[in-house]
Amino acid sequence: MKNNPSVLLDRDLSILSFNARVLSLAQREDYPLLERLRFLCIVSNNLDEFFEVRMPLQMEAHQQGVTHGPVTATGCEQIASMAHALVAKQYELFNDALMPALAEQAIHLVSGTVRTPEQIAWVSSYFKREVLPFLMPVSLDPSHPFPQVANKSLNFIVRIAIDKEEKIAIVRVPRVVPRLLQLPHNISKGQQCFVSLTSIIRSNLHVLFEGAKILHFSQFRVTRNSDLEVDEDDVSNLRMALREELAHRQYGKAVRLEVTHECDDALADFLLKQFNLPALALYRVNGPVNLGRLIQLPDMAKGDHLKFTPFQPQWPQHIHKNILLLAQMRERDLLIHQPYESFDVVIQLLEEAVKDDHVLAIRMTIYRTGADPRMLALLQEAVRRGKEVLVVVELKARFDEEANINWAEALESVGAQVVYGVVGLKTHAKMLLIMRREGKTIHRYGHLSTGNYNPKTTRLYTDWSMLTANPDLTKEMEAVFRHLTSELPLTRMRHLLVAPFTLHAGMIKQLAKAQRLARQGKPARVIAKMNALTDIPLTEALIKAAAAGVEIDLIIRGACILPVDLPAIKGRIRVRSIVGRLLEHSRVFYFNLDGQVQMWLSSADWMSRNMVRRVELAWPITDPKMQLRIMQEGLQMYLDDNLDAWQLTEQGVYKAVRESAGDAPLQSCQQILLKQYHSL
Template sequence: MKLTTPALLDRDLSILSFNARVLSLAQREDYPLLERLRFLCIVSNNLDEFFEVRMPLQMEAYQQGVTSGPVTATTFERVAEMAQALVAQQYQLFNDALMPALAKERVHLVSGNVRTAEQTTWVANYFKREVLPFLMPVSLDPSHPFPQVANKSLNFIVRIAVGGEEKIAIVRAPRVVPRLVQLPPSISKGEQCFVSLTSVIRANLEVLFQGATILHFSQFRVTRNSDLEVDEDDVINLRTALREELAHRQYGEAVRLEVTQECDDRLAEFLLKQFNLPPLALYRVNGPVNLGRLIQLPDMAKGDHLKFVPFQPHWPQHIKRNTALLAQMREKDLLIHQPYESFEVVIQLLEEAVKDEQVLAIRMTIYRTGADPRMLRLLQEAVRRGKEVLVVVELKARFDEEANINWAEALESVGAQVVYGVVGLKTHAKMLLIMRREGKVIHRYGHLSTGNYNPKTTRLYTDWSMLTADAHLTREMETVFRHLTSELPIPALKHLLVAPFTLQHSMIKQLEKAQRLAKQGKPARVIAKMNALTDVPLVTALMKAASAGVEIDLIVRGACILPVDLPALKGRIRVRSIVGRLLEHSRVFYFELDGQVSMWLSSADWMSRNMMRRVELAWPIKQPAMQSRIYQESLQLYLQDNTDAWQLAENGQYVPVAQQVSDAAPVACQSLLLQQYHSM
């Protein structure tokens, strides 16, 4: 099969397709109402990031009239068209399904035209007391130019008449005021009533513009390019340079303008001109600008039947709770399947290492940590107890830069050694290494994970963690840490696969081996689970293997550029996406070649950035019992799913598997695992 220039699927359209699958969760009538609203809001937040990160390149191609290459003026038009359709679907679902259904459950987002007299009075008083002091309208004229508008901030544009003269004014909504407020029970008639800040301001604009006539107004919101650009070769201190650059992120090039559906054309055109945007970048919405802000509502509203039954991650059955973890790790490797099993094991491991007088050193990578301070405090305590603490903090973790800078400064303040990884690469590998003196020997204990050291997301994301005292793995982990601090070349490793050095090459070699065996008529099977598949060399290797007879199943949550419609593939590559209550995040690579099984867990997706521009790890799972467990829980069950699964069709669209097997007994992998672990 000749695959020199395969017609790959468009990455950005595939990302939007994933968000359409997430939006489908908001349509599922078997999901609780507030959870459906939550998924609707998640899509809004996902789209924000899409526009901040992916759309700038598309916009540049459109404005420059680019006609060739993977990103052109035409691809911008296609992406914009799909994004517009997705946003329209969001608001239709919000207005026609979710809000009416919540109203039947006595949960209301009360707009001005349906408030009672008492509610109107309360909102007016709230406005004067809590909002008005922070509002400073700017009437545009030569001495009051169009103000700087921060990324994703909420604003109003108002056309007013003063003494027969028309003017345009801009009002910034204050960020210090809550975006959602619950009305007191005394004026809610036994119901749960909420008002948005947008609605509060809109209902009281006359108070703000006393002496003027309001002719027209609209909310508006601009989304900007949020990629940080720091030339690491030209800076002395990356942390200082990034902190300075963060201040400019709020005012990057505009890529999207959102206004209300009723916004008149004159005001919309005026705003497009101010932000140097084409008409295709204008999004008119039938409801609140920025549905993402309503993600607070599911947490604020009460009603157990409106939310998922809470799930409490369990302490793993195979790990003894009252026995030292280091001692258990000496006996065997320990595997944790999050969030079904608790991440608290990892926190306890770190706490145990901090308190153990024989532990001499702790090494750790930090990519995303969240707001939970426990791990930071434990590392600080380790320094105070005289241990050598090295932390590799990835300062360029997108949208977590400021949090990670704060971590770095807090650790340095107590004397920890903090480095920022390798110049030009992001450190995305997740590993913790503990060095302990036992007699005359230094023993190493390690933790490797497909997910972040973030206690919050470990309750929402599916990931695998492994605790190990395997001398081969832990010595190689030490080698990787040394590379991160010194930037010296990594010597050939026998067990760990490390990007950008050996991971991509090793996966391609495995696929080439499968291809050779298939050509010889020997059985060859590949199953790979990941978040995204966009690396062209790996996609090409997959297609070549399938064309030779290798059976390949890919479980790809998000973007996938691999087409399944090529005749030479003969249906041997099957791509599915699992989208459910939990966010799929684990990466599992499984090869069954002529009866021999090899399996890796990894921090890396099969994307070019992971393979070539990040420090990533994949580690082998060699124990048959562990292989069997991972295979059953992350691969086999996922391939059987006919409830949360979507299949990539030959036309490049995703089709719910449930539509194809309507008469089959339902199989929902996440629900089954939640039930399985809950019953333990």
């Protein structure tokens, strides 16, 4: 098999398949009702990103009639067909399952057709007081051309008649007004009643267009290409260039148009023409045009039995709270399994370093910061205390560009050294390095993680991180930081695997070793857990290893291009996806080669962008106890899962493992770990 991607699975179809698995969580009757609605909304937000990032190339191929290559017009049609089916299923679940079930729990999304006279009066008053002042309809004529419509903004298109003359008007739904409101209890008859902003506007369009006759109207929403294009070789200030480019993101090329299902053909065709879109880009939806906005409802509605039991991440049992972390790290490496164990350990490590007079320098990478100010405040305090603070901020982290720019500016304002990594590469590695004087020697203390320094995601994503004072690892971490700041050649690494230099080749080398051993009749086993497998050379290496007799288990949450039906591998590669309450985010690479175990944790998925266009790290786990723990909690439990697991079949589709579990007790690795850590 040599560079023949035609036999591999389509990446974009695989991404949509993952979202279908997420949507299945909205059907799970063992999940609380409001959480099912939340997963339905998550799919909407995921699809937004899919269209913003993945569809522009597909649409271009379709409009240009491309017939050959990795992206073709036919491929675009297949993807659009799958996306349409997924959206239709979403709204079917919303209308026929979730909303009726919520109504039985006295939770209602009250539309204009079912409001009581008291509710109608309240909505009318609210509209006139809080909404109407922000509505400025644009009537289309030669002096008022079709207005600029921002990416993912909600709008109304309205056909009106004034003195028998028909016109079309566009109304933008204001973003400064809450998208979801709860009606007062005194007009809700003991129920929890909510109303959407678009429903409020819809019911009061006659007020906005007083003096005109409304002939027809529809909500609409356009999704645009949102990839930023900044030529790093041609800018003198990357931060300023990104700020300028962010202003244009809202108006990239259109790739999708959503309208309500009752929108008449003439208005839909008019909008398609305005946005230069083909018919396959039109999505008629039976309900709110942007279901993603309803993700507020699970948080606003009351009812503990309708939500997951809250889980408080535990302080790790093996880490003493009353002993300084730096002292414990000198004794042994410390492993944290998030979110079961608390990210507060990392916050405490940084706090200790800031307050320790012997700590001279702190170095850190930032990819996705989140909104929690604790780490930013600690780094600023470190500068004020006279420590050398270096932060590598990845300004180009997609959809976090503005937040990261703000971080960079806040740190620079107090005197921290802020750099933006290597030209042409994103810095995706997650590491924190502390330099401390102890006697006449500078000792290093490090933190490495498979996930971001983002307090929100550390409670929702599964990740592994390690605190270490290992001089070999921390010395190499220092070398990586030096490379990021200077772009000097990276010194030879004996322990860390670093993309784009040694990580890709290192993984292929391990698979080649496994392949040779299997050909010699020796046992070889590979287990790899990651978010996505889309790199062709790594996929080919896996197939070759399996063809030689290597037993391979892949735990891949999202996209996977490896087909398991190839005759050469004879079922020796098994691909499963775990989709549950928590987002699976950790990357674990395990090789058992004739009894010799090698294991890495990593920030990188097996995707081309991670291997050749990003700075990534994989670090070895050599301690047998740590290896055993990661094997049990991070791999084997996932292979035993028969409740949240999906298996990739020879037909190239995923099948829920629970459907074929028979009489076996159903077990979810996430639920087991939540109970295990919660009961400690």
